[in-house]
Amino acid sequence: MELTSQLANQSFPTLPTYDFAASLEQTEAQSAVRQTVGNPFLDNPRMTCRDVAVFYGEKQAIRHINIDVGCNEVLAMIGPSGCGKSTLLRCLNRMNDTVPGCRVEGEIRLDGENIYDPSVDVVPLRARVGMVFQKPNPFPKSIFDNVAYGPKIHGFTTDKAELADIVETSLIKAGLWEEVKDRLQEPGTGLSGGQQQRLCIARAIAVSPEVILMDEPCSALDPIATAKIEELIAELREQFSIVIVTHAMQQASRVSQRTAYFHLGDLIEVGPTERIFTNPRHRLTEDYITGRFG
Amino acid sequence: MATENKQTMKPFSVHMNKDLQRRYRAEKRFQRCGIAAIAIALSFLALLFASIIGSGYTAFRQTFIELDVHFSEDLFKDENLAAADYAGLIKQALRTAFPEVKERRALKSLYMLVSPGAAFSLQDMVKEDSRLIGSRQKIWVPANDDVDMLIKGQMKATEAEADRRLKDDQLGWIGQLEKDGKLETRFNTTFFTSGDSREPELAGIWGAVKGSFYSLLITLLLSFPIGVAAAVYLEEFAPKNFWTDIIEVNINNLAAVPSIIFGLLGLAIFINFWGLPRSTPLVGGLVLTLMTLPVIIIAGRASLKSVPPSIREAALGIGASKMQMVTHHVLPLAMPGMLTGAIIGMARALGDTAPLLMIGMVAFIVDIPGGFTDSATALPVQIYLWADSSERAFTEKTSAAIMVLLAFLICMNAAAVIMRKKFETKW
Numbered sequence: 001m002e003l004t005s006q007l008a009n010q011s012f013p014t015l016p017t018y019d020f021a022a023s024l025e026q027t028e029a030q031s032a033v034r035q036t037v038g039n040p041f042l043d044n045p046r047m048t049c050r051d052v053a054v055f056y057g058e059k060q061a062i063r064h065i066n067i068d069v070g071c072n073e074v075l076a077m078i079g080p081s082g083c084g085k086s087t088l089l090r091c092l093n094r095m096n097d098t099v100p101g102c103r104v105e106g107e108i109r110l111d112g113e114n115i116y117d118p119s120v121d122v123v124p125l126r127a128r129v130g131m132v133f134q135k136p137n138p139f140p141k142s143i144f145d146n147v148a149y150g151p152k153i154h155g156f157t158t159d160k161a162e163l164a165d166i167v168e169t170s171l172i173k174a175g176l177w178e179e180v181k182d183r184l185q186e187p188g189t190g191l192s193g194g195q196q197q198r199l200c201i202a203r204a205i206a207v208s209p210e211v212i213l214m215d216e217p218c219s220a221l222d223p224i225a226t227a228k229i230e231e232l233i234a235e236l237r238e239q240f241s242i243v244i245v246t247h248a249m250q251q252a253s254r255v256s257q258r259t260a261y262f263h264l265g266d267l268i269e270v271g272p273t274e275r276i277f278t279n280p281r282h283r284l285t286e287d288y289i290t291g292r293f294g
Numbered sequence: 295m296a297t298e299n300k301q302t303m304k305p306f307s308v309h310m311n312k313d314l315q316r317r318y319r320a321e322k323r324f325q326r327c328g329i330a331a332i333a334i335a336l337s338f339l340a341l342l343f344a345s346i347i348g349s350g351y352t353a354f355r356q357t358f359i360e361l362d363v364h365f366s367e368d369l370f371k372d373e374n375l376a377a378a379d380y381a382g383l384i385k386q387a388l389r390t391a392f393p394e395v396k397e398r399r400a401l402k403s404l405y406m407l408v409s410p411g412a413a414f415s416l417q418d419m420v421k422e423d424s425r426l427i428g429s430r431q432k433i434w435v436p437a438n439d440d441v442d443m444l445i446k447g448q449m450k451a452t453e454a455e456a457d458r459r460l461k462d463d464q465l466g467w468i469g470q471l472e473k474d475g476k477l478e479t480r481f482n483t484t485f486f487t488s489g490d491s492r493e494p495e496l497a498g499i500w501g502a503v504k505g506s507f508y509s510l511l512i513t514l515l516l517s518f519p520i521g522v523a524a525a526v527y528l529e530e531f532a533p534k535n536f537w538t539d540i541i542e543v544n545i546n547n548l549a550a551v552p553s554i555i556f557g558l559l560g561l562a563i564f565i566n567f568w569g570l571p572r573s574t575p576l577v578g579g580l581v582l583t584l585m586t587l588p589v590i591i592i593a594g595r596a597s598l599k600s601v602p603p604s605i606r607e608a609a610l611g612i613g614a615s616k617m618q619m620v621t622h623h624v625l626p627l628a629m630p631g632m633l634t635g636a637i638i639g640m641a642r643a644l645g646d647t648a649p650l651l652m653i654g655m656v657a658f659i660v661d662i663p664g665g666f667t668d669s670a671t672a673l674p675v676q677i678y679l680w681a682d683s684s685e686r687a688f689t690e691k692t693s694a695a696i697m698v699l700l701a702f703l704i705c706m707n708a709a710a711v712i713m714r715k716k717f718e719t720k721w
Contacts, residue, residue: 015607059342093611095607095610095611098606098610100534122613123613123614123615124613125613126610126611126612126613126615127612129609130612131607131611131612133604133607133608133611137605137607137608138608139605139608139609139623140605140627145622149612149622150612150613150616153612153613153614153618154613200608203608203612204611204612206612207518207612207613293707
């Protein structure tokens with residue numbers, strides 16, 4: 001099977017398989033870890049999550065999840081509220097570090113390097129794994145400064161012309177350049193919601209990340225702005241890996257190549273988007289995408 | 295079906311209507327209560343201002359008497375100009391003005407018309423220009439405070455002679471001076487340029503203003519940086535554990551501690567233990583710093599808390615370090631609130647008397663302080679001292695000093711508003 005060859009290539013000492021009897025025995029209060037349907041592993045992944053479990057204090061938010069993020073793909077994470085998809089997303093660039101009482105177990109690797117290793121510095125990590133949030137959150141500064149901030153703090157360039165160049169390319173990539181090129185000095189907070197979100201995307205790509213995490217990037221936007229962002233995601237895929245959490249199933253089916261369905265902290269099913277939406281194998285997945293709950 | 299529906303709907307809507315009107319009435323009542331509260335507060339404020347200004351505005355004018363002084367050379371034989379008998383010059387001038395007064399007791403009450411400070415102003419004039427010696431000059435000298443009170447109408451000439459401090463003969467001389475145009479009221483520059491004095495006509499607030507200024511400078515320089523640093527650390531960096539909880543509770547308690555306790559602490563530590571000089575702006579500033587710090591820390595933390603978390607996430611999300619997140623984004627957004635808190639704390643420090651009493655800034659100090667370690671008093675303490683003085687003329691000085699203090703407070707609050715507007719980030 002693809003899975004075994006994959007794991008043989010990588011240096012994972014233990015196979016992430018679950019002994020159902022053992023996990024049942026483990027706790028009575030906690031229900032058994034559900035086996036993932038479909039193959040969560042890829043041949044040439046950008047990021048790998050192995051046996052990832054996240055706790056908020058005593059409460060376990062996600063349980064022993066294995067999933068890969070491929071290069072130049074859009075991975076959509078769907079599932080009902082509280083299923084742990086946002087939690088997992090925020091583990092990928094260690095944004096969960098800022099949450100008091102949050103504890104991450106397991107291994108998350110970016111290009112083979114464990115990002116939870118004590119020697120890893122989160123600052124460059126977050127430059128490599130950018131993030132776009134649910135609510136557009138531009139800095140209360142000018143449009144130019146919003147985009148230029150990342151390159152500035154990471155010391156990409158000290159040259160003004162070069163910096164202006166980075167800002168321009170980022171805004172072009174984010175599809176915002178034409179709309180703002182004449183008012184770069186105006187505050188970023190004065191833009192419309194959709195423009196603000198594209199500004200945030202431009203800000204994230206200005207530091208040339210490898211992966212962009214998007215946490216429901218369109219939930220605060222109207223349909224037209226949403227369509228623009230979706231178009232943008234399709235274009236950005238050529239350059240970046242994108243992980244998107246979304247509540248809108250149509251959105252997942254439109255923008256993603258692979259879809260992962262989460263349920264109460266478990267990864268239930270993962271597979272090519274088309275297959276998940278046309279032929280879900282797990283009952284829970286089917287119930288969710290057909291709208292029976294969630 | 296439809297008619298049935300209507301019938302059930304009707305009583306409901308009637309009920310609803312009644313209920314609505316009741317709600318509107320309640321809202322109106324509430325609004326009227328609010329307006330009444332504001333009106334009461336404003337009228338108290340107006341009363342306060344009216345009473346202070348009413349009893350204090352006269353202090354800004356001062357009565358002066360014109361004397362024909364002859365700087366006779368005989369008096370300035372000594373090389374040392376300060377050794378000359380300037381008081382004698384004044385007395386001589388008064389005798390020349392009223393040649394008919396001969397008797398010793400009458401002369402004494404004649405001399406009482408002029409302030410003892412007049413001799414000093416003559417001395418200053420001679421010091422400035424020694425060519426005056428040998429000449430005859432018409433000089434305006436400050437009148438004594440009793441004369442001043444009479445001219446300002448605060449002492450009634452109609453009262454029985456035994457009840458007033460100016461006797462009938464003195465009233466006669468004053469009347470004559472007035473008739474000759476040798477008596478007038480002028481703007482009281484002394485009040486704004488000199489230090490404290492036992493003589494009301496010579497007392498001024500400049501010493502207290504400078505004492506307050508030096509104290510507040512120390513308070514600002516210490517409490518703002520320390521307060522902001524503490525607030526930022528506690529809010530942004532400190533782990534949330536038992537110890538930070540204890541610290542937080544204690545800071546909140548400190549903000550509620552009566553200020554005289556801080557005075558006692560200052561006395562025990564700064565003066566008795568460290569041996570810093572007493573009654574100085576240095577110690578006053580340190581004590582006021584202790585008092586202001588909790589206010590600034592609490593205001594600072596509140597304004598840091600009000601910075602939306604999305605900004606922090608945005609900064610961290612593109613790889614800013616925690617320090618960069620704080621200095622580039624959080625602090626600029628929290629700054630207006632922090633400045634407001636600092637200025638409110640400083641205004642409280644400016645108006646606080648009790649801690650300064652404990653560290654000796656209540657002493658009677660005539661000299662204007664020239665630095666942080668000179669003995670000094672402060673504005674509120676000066677008000678306290680004058681309010682305690684028996685001379686009638688100090689009443690108006692007290693009110694005038696309160697006006698000056700209020701003016702400073704209004705300026706500081708205006709500065710707070712302006713700074714908040716200036717630093718406020720447009721969203």
